[in-house]
Amino acid sequence: MVIKEETMNSEIIYNGKIVNLRIDTVELPQQKYSKREIVEHPGGVAVIAITDDGEVIMVRQYRKAVEDAVLEIPAGKLDPGEDPRECAARELKEETGYEADTLEHLVDFYSSPGFTNEKIHIYLARGLRDGLAQPDENEYIDIELYSMQSLLDMASKNMIKDAKSLVALLYASNFKG
């Protein structure tokens, strides 16, 4: 049986720029207790943007956490109170320069519900118009275009290493193909 864990105590370890860390003490059946390490994250959006020619806009950037240059769909974190769709339009424009006629919500999901509340909202962008990228200061992003079929081939060879990008590509291919 699934049992809701009531919070008996909550200790804030760190409040950061992107994430916070807290330790909750939770009550379990038979008056037992356990600790839960929880990484708070504001949540984010990611955009699978497909041009009229059927190409998908990908970005490559250095990710310090994994010490690698990772190929991903454009994405970013939500500002406080920001609507996910507006965030999707903003991040697509900032990172790639593209603006979209339509942004369709595809799916949202938890990145890793065992330890973080990060939720990612995926949008499908169509009707793209190219423009000038406006990356944040300290953001160094390469833009790379691939056909959907190339990306699916890369995914099948485990060359796409980012969860949100895998979900978005496979989801669009399965349900919007």
Place this chain on the structure above:
Amino acid sequence: MVIKEETMNSEIIYNGKIVNLRIDTVELPQQKYSKREIVEHPGGVAVIAITDDGEVIMVRQYRKAVEDAVLEIPAGKLDPGEDPRECAARELKEETGYEADTLEHLVDFYSSPGFTNEKIHIYLARGLRDGLAQPDENEYIDIELYSMQSLLDMASKNMIKDAKSLVALLYASNFKG
């Protein structure tokens, strides 16, 4: 251009049971510096286990981080030095009681490379034999079986909320269907 970020300083904020938190100061072009909040995680495995009758073994458990009972494929974190395949067999047995004749590596990916190094290895388990589950103390897990088509229908309606489960289901459906 993608630029590797060299670590100038690394400050450990917290060493936990599941995650550690550290803040790296990195060097950027033009002698600029930035901070990176990084959640260290040992990595994990997840198993899409399909019975001879075509049913997929799912687990439901309360996830404190997201305050919800989440439907997921069986999964767990790697012990230090543990082989991912052995971890997959161990977690499948512990959480569901099932043992598999074959465990095929499908794909691995980063959960959220913007802030954590967590890498998840997905295995496809076939030739299942039922047995007695041996959950960890303080683990309360329900086992639920669904046909692959039901799960894909649920995914298409955004009823699967866990990234690794979405990747595994869509990946198996696309490339192992």
